[in-house]
Amino acid sequence: LFCLLTKYRSAIDYSDASLIEARSTLSSISDFIHNAQAYMQGHIQCQDIHESFLWERLSLTQATVRNVLADDFDTPNAMEAIMNLIYHGNCQLQPVSKVNEGSRCPAVFGAILSYIRDIMDVLGVDLLHEKESSSAESSNILHNVVEQLVHFRSEVRNFALSVEDGATQEHHTSQVLQRKRPQQDRLPLLKACDVLRNDLMPLGVQIKDRGTTSTWEINQQKD
Structure with missing residues (x-):
């Protein structure tokens, strides 16, 4: 890193x-990784x-790092872009004693951690000193995050697609329900599910809707 x-x-x-x-730069990276992991595990409010x-900062950082490394391997500016991403991530992770009831966002931090570890590994910096265990841990974290995200999306999507009350649903098959139009006030939910699926695709997460369930896979991106 020096x-x-x-x-x-x-x-x-x-x-x-x-x-x-x-040393300070390495410490800042390690601290952010630990804080982000704690948030993803529900230990930070x-x-x-x-x-x-x-998501925008992550995309901008990826583009900036690619550009500066392609420009005569400008590692100082690449590190500046990475540290800027970490700064914005830390700004979002300020702990508080009381929080409003709202949704958590572990997926974006999982993506940021995955990117930081990957790019630092490319640059030859071993952040956790145990590459094999770190890689396995990172893979497990990302797998769990995506699994929970896809499950939540499926629940929202099924709710948006449901168009009949419980009594009537008992007399119809799931195939018939799929052909009916969702209620007008639930269309924004359905659109949000499609937007999430499309936004994750460039990041290597491919979601396929199969009736009332959804499957997913992570495709390794090649630069």
Whole structure:
């Protein structure tokens, strides 16, 4: 990490200040990973997460890092973009004693953690010092997050598609219900489910709706 903070064409300053900066940067990355994991596991209470903003920051960071690395392998600016993403993530994770009842957003933090670990691994930085266990843990976390997200989406989608009361539903098959139009006031829910599916596809998560259930898989993205 120390070498990444200096352009490879430039001379490296082996001063105490530069070493402290490298340690501080590594510590900030590790602290964010731990805080984000704690939030995903429900151990941190905070105000409502601005999920769409974080998705935008993640997408912007990915594009910026690709561009600066393609421009003469500019690692200092790449690290600046990554640390900027971490800053915005930390701003959303400020703990509070009382929170309003609202939905949690573990998926976006799972995606951010996955990206940070992947890009730092590409740059040769082993964040957790145990690569195999870290990779397995990250994979399990992402799997659980996506599973819960898809399950919740399926529940919302089925509710949006249900068009008849319980008494009438007993006399119809699920195939008949699928052909009926949903109630007008539930169309926004159905649209939101489609938007979520489409937004996750570029991130490598493919959701397929199969009647009243949904399946998913993670496709490895190739740059």
